[in-house]
Amino acid sequence: MVLSRAWTLIKHFEGTPKLSDFKLKEVQLPKIKNGEVLVEAEYFSVDPYMRPYSKRMMNEGDIMIGTQVARVLESNNKAYPVGSYVLSNAGWTTHSISQGKDLTPLIPNWPDHIPKSLALGTIGMPGLTAYFGLKEICIAKKGEIVLVNGAAGAVGSLVGQIAKIIGCKVVGSAGSDDKVQYLKDIGFDEAFNYKTVGSLEEALKKASPEGYDCFFENVGGYFADVALPQMRKYGRIAVCGAIALYNDTTPRKGEYVHFPLIFHELRMEGFTVQRWQDRYDEGLEKLMQWVIEGKLKYHEHITKGFDKMPAGFIGMLKGDNTGKAIITAK
Numbered sequence: 001m002v003l004s005r006a007w008t009l010i011k012h013f014e015g016t017p018k019l020s021d022f023k024l025k026e027v028q029l030p031k032i033k034n035g036e037v038l039v040e041a042e043y044f045s046v047d048p049y050m051r052p053y054s055k056r057m058m059n060e061g062d063i064m065i066g067t068q069v070a071r072v073l074e075s076n077n078k079a080y081p082v083g084s085y086v087l088s089n090a091g092w093t094t095h096s097i098s099q100g101k102d103l104t105p106l107i108p109n110w111p112d113h114i115p116k117s118l119a120l121g122t123i124g125m126p127g128l129t130a131y132f133g134l135k136e137i138c139i140a141k142k143g144e145i146v147l148v149n150g151a152a153g154a155v156g157s158l159v160g161q162i163a164k165i166i167g168c169k170v171v172g173s174a175g176s177d178d179k180v181q182y183l184k185d186i187g188f189d190e191a192f193n194y195k196t197v198g199s200l201e202e203a204l205k206k207a208s209p210e211g212y213d214c215f216f217e218n219v220g221g222y223f224a225d226v227a228l229p230q231m232r233k234y235g236r237i238a239v240c241g242a243i244a245l246y247n248d249t250t251p252r253k254g255e256y257v258h259f260p261l262i263f264h265e266l267r268m269e270g271f272t273v274q275r276w277q278d279r280y281d282e283g284l285e286k287l288m289q290w291v292i293e294g295k296l297k298y299h300e301h302i303t304k305g306f307d308k309m310p311a312g313f314i315g316m317l318k319g320d321n322t323g324k325a326i327i328t329a330k
């Protein structure tokens with residue numbers, strides 16, 4: 001018998017999540033049956049989507065939603081041999097039993113020198129979001145100018161680097177001077193700290209006086225209000241996220257988008273990465289290839305220990321992370 005530990009959401013978040021919103025519980029797991037697999041988590045992802053999606057997908061008392069990289073401990077299912085690694089959607093729980101439907105094997109021939117935790121970041125959902133969002137929604141082309149906010153995070157840092165691979169000029173914004181330095185280190189042409197620039201409009205104009213062809217939008221709110229009028233004619237805006245709005249308790253009112261959309265003839269489109277589910281293999285192979293070739297640099301913000309899951313999640317929402325926020329099981 002295996003004892004599993006799990007973080008449950010006691011009460012739906014009101015505003016910014018707090019440590020007291022979560023409760024640790026222990027569950028004795030039964031023996032696995034035919035077709036079942038017992039997995040043990042090694043790495044957990046904490047993602048912004050957990051904030052807005054928790055209310056839609058969870059009841060109070062449920063185990064927190066989320067993805068983990070796990071090792072198969074026991075198996076009665078040939079598709080998942082003991083010792084193999086999988087992505088599991090079991091959420092914030094150390095051990096879980098599955099029929100296999102919510103498990104995905106890591107891509108084949110994962111090289112030993114590439115950390116498996118990247119399956120939650122650069123070579124995983126955030127990487128795919130950057131890859132398909134930039135390619136299919138922004139339709140970024142060589143010579144164009146790309147703006148990305150939340151640029152030092154899991155998705156944003158990859159958007160900028162993939163745009164450089166395509167041959168674009170890249171401008172990024174992030175919430176600290178260290179993050180700005182990181183963006184320059186990984187090849188962004190221009191980067192600024194949105195918290196300390198006196199005027200966001202001037203910072204965007206200074207970084208690219210010609211304006212922007214593509215805007216990969218991760219933040220929403222005031223940043224978007226100021227950025228839209230900076231778009232060049234026929235610009236494309238990929239609305240990926242709106243993290244500045246996730247903790248709002250009452251909906252904000254902002255600028256209306258109509259004037260920049262009409263007079264700059266812009267295309268603004270929201271998406272979720274699942275749209276390209278049938279092309280994940282293509283994206284993951286490309287991301288892995290770029291990592292191996294050193295064209296895509298990765299950085300992980302590691303929080304050690306399952307006990308720290310809520311703190312790691314809250315820290316990520318506050319901006320503690322550069323690159324992908326990961327929690328290790330031990």
Ligand SMILES: NC(=O)C1=CN([C@@H]2O[C@H](COP(=O)(O)OP(=O)(O)OC[C@H]3O[C@@H](n4cnc5c(N)ncnc54)[C@H](OP(=O)(O)O)[C@@H]3O)[C@@H](O)[C@H]2O)C=CC1
Pocket residue numbers: 047048049125126129150151152153154155156173174175176179218219239240241242243244245271272273274316317318319320321322323324325
């Ligand atoms: N559409 C889709 O399919 C997907 C969408 N997303 C979205 O992409 C965005 C980035 O996700 P991801 O890369 O995983 O997360 P990150 O790794 O970027 O972590 C979140 C970051 O958001 C920034 N942030 C937090 N609050 C604010 C705020 N009020 N204003 C501006 N920035 C803020 C912080 O960085 P800083 O210090 O710079 O403020 C923080 O580090 C999110 O909006 C997420 O919801 C992610 C995956 C899939």
Ligand SMILES: C/C=C/C(C)=O
Pocket residue numbers: 048049240241242272273274
């Ligand atoms: C799949 C993730 C969606 C967001 C909005 O983060």
